[in-house]
Amino acid sequence: MRRTSLFIVKVCLALTFTVSSVYMYLWLVEPHHQTLSQLAANFVSRISTDNGQVSEVVNYSVIDVQPEHLSGDPNYNVMDVEPEQLSGDANYNVMDVESETDSEIRHVVFIKVHKAASSTLQNIMFRFSLARNLSVLLPKNPLDHINDSGRAINPDRIISHPKEGYFDILCDHIIFDEEVLAQYFPETAVRVAIVRDPMQQALSALVYFSQYFKKPELLAGIEKYKDSPLEGFLGHPRDFFKLSQPVVSSYINNRMSVDLGFDLTNFEASKKNKTKIRKFLSNLERQFDLILISEYFDESMVLLRRTLSWSMKDIIYLEVNTAQKNLQQFQKSIWNHKPMLNSTTMLTFRKWAAIDYELYHHFLVIFLNKIEAEESFMDEVSAFREARDEVAKFCYEVSDSGAKSSEKISLPETAWTKAFTVSGSDCHLMAMQETDMMALVGERQKQRFKLMRSE
Numbered sequence: 001m002r003r004t005s006l007f008i009v010k011v012c013l014a015l016t017f018t019v020s021s022v023y024m025y026l027w028l029v030e031p032h033h034q035t036l037s038q039l040a041a042n043f044v045s046r047i048s049t050d051n052g053q054v055s056e057v058v059n060y061s062v063i064d065v066q067p068e069h070l071s072g073d074p075n076y077n078v079m080d081v082e083p084e085q086l087s088g089d090a091n092y093n094v095m096d097v098e099s100e101t102d103s104e105i106r107h108v109v110f111i112k113v114h115k116a117a118s119s120t121l122q123n124i125m126f127r128f129s130l131a132r133n134l135s136v137l138l139p140k141n142p143l144d145h146i147n148d149s150g151r152a153i154n155p156d157r158i159i160s161h162p163k164e165g166y167f168d169i170l171c172d173h174i175i176f177d178e179e180v181l182a183q184y185f186p187e188t189a190v191r192v193a194i195v196r197d198p199m200q201q202a203l204s205a206l207v208y209f210s211q212y213f214k215k216p217e218l219l220a221g222i223e224k225y226k227d228s229p230l231e232g233f234l235g236h237p238r239d240f241f242k243l244s245q246p247v248v249s250s251y252i253n254n255r256m257s258v259d260l261g262f263d264l265t266n267f268e269a270s271k272k273n274k275t276k277i278r279k280f281l282s283n284l285e286r287q288f289d290l291i292l293i294s295e296y297f298d299e300s301m302v303l304l305r306r307t308l309s310w311s312m313k314d315i316i317y318l319e320v321n322t323a324q325k326n327l328q329q330f331q332k333s334i335w336n337h338k339p340m341l342n343s344t345t346m347l348t349f350r351k352w353a354a355i356d357y358e359l360y361h362h363f364l365v366i367f368l369n370k371i372e373a374e375e376s377f378m379d380e381v382s383a384f385r386e387a388r389d390e391v392a393k394f395c396y397e398v399s400d401s402g403a404k405s406s407e408k409i410s411l412p413e414t415a416w417t418k419a420f421t422v423s424g425s426d427c428h429l430m431a432m433q434e435t436d437m438m439a440l441v442g443e444r445q446k447q448r449f450k451l452m453r454s455e
């Protein structure tokens with residue numbers, strides 16, 4: 001049955017390159033918590049039209065404008081920050097290391113694609129590195145990024161390695177370049193990325209970078225279509241982008257492909273260059289071990305755990321609605337509606353985001369193939385969700401009661417993981433804002449590197 005379901009999905013995906021299937025392709029993936037058979041069953045049923053308009057287009061809050069997707073709500077105070085955590089004391093053991101196996105992989109290059117649930121995965125990577133005192137390639141300034149506006153890395157902007165050796169983990173924004181990263185990571189490092197439905201990614205980026213970073217070109221487009229900026233953007237994306245500006249400075253123009261290293265030469269013409277796009281995708285297949293899918297976040301985490309031989313504790317995360325803190329403002333805002341789109345608008349955006357759609361479609365099929373080949377995969381996903389829900393309940397109770405960070409919850413052994421514990425300190429780390437977490441990891445690393453230099 002599951003193989004039949006996957007076959008149906010693949011056949012439907014193949015239809016996305018015809019105009020008549022634009023609706024289906026754009027809204028292919030039901031977010032979260034589906035088996036493959038459910039995916040196939042819901043594939044067509046989710047599409048509803050009325051006089052040429054799509055009546056169910058956005059089934060999520062586009063104003064997920066805090067760091068992407070789930071973790072790091074600055075108003076979600078799980079517990080008071082302890083001095084040891086802020087000071088970066090190298091002797092402070094933030095988590096008990098409970099490795100599943102001696103073969104766990106500790107060299108990981110994670111390309112943090114903008115607005116694709118990547119901050120949640122970054123938090124997981126940071127916690128893994130803290131628990132094992134691993135070295136992370138980080139900018140000196142936690143409010144900065146290693147590089148998200150070009151391929152080169154300026155050595156003066158990063159926390160340099162004391163032994164001039166390789167780093168263990170990368171999980172910051174960077175434009176992927178295999179040759180550049182080879183200077184900082186071993187060839188054996190597992191390379192991971194995550195992608196998202198291109199329309200959802202672009203809408204999220206539109207809201208985030210216009211409201212928080214006040215990008216002039218985005219504000220100009222919003223002003224032009226102030227009555228309905230979502231429809232305005234999807235139907236007229238060029239009005240939100242200056243052709244004279246560097247492509248790398250935009251976050252709404254095929255940004256996922258830009259982050260993953262697409263050649264920016266003749267960029268607009270490249271959207272129609274099937275040969276160039278196919279070569280790009282072929283290179284990514286060779287360069288990356290795993291490209292995950294945001295709409296299947298839990299499935300992605302389980303596949304990541306299996307690929308890296310990590311424990312279930314390593315991939316646990318807190319599901320925090322980052323839009324809630326702005327809910328009242330959002331309810332009164334221009335963003336609080338589902339865009340009503342006709343086929344012309346949908347096709348316009350499909351052409352605008354052509355490279356990202358090819359990217360997403362290509363690796364969605366590969367992702368589905370991977371999980372189809374895994375043994376008892378959905379059973380583990382279910383067990384993971386149960387564990388995650390138990391941890392979330394515990395963390396909220398810790399927050400409400402003001403319990404000490406040493407308070408713990410124990411989760412039993414399953415067919416896929418050993419028993420493990422989660423403490424109040426773990427809860428704090430899972431809910432920590434991205435910049436605060438980067439500051440914590442950076443401070444601990446600076447102290448540890450200082451000790452290494454003195455040896």
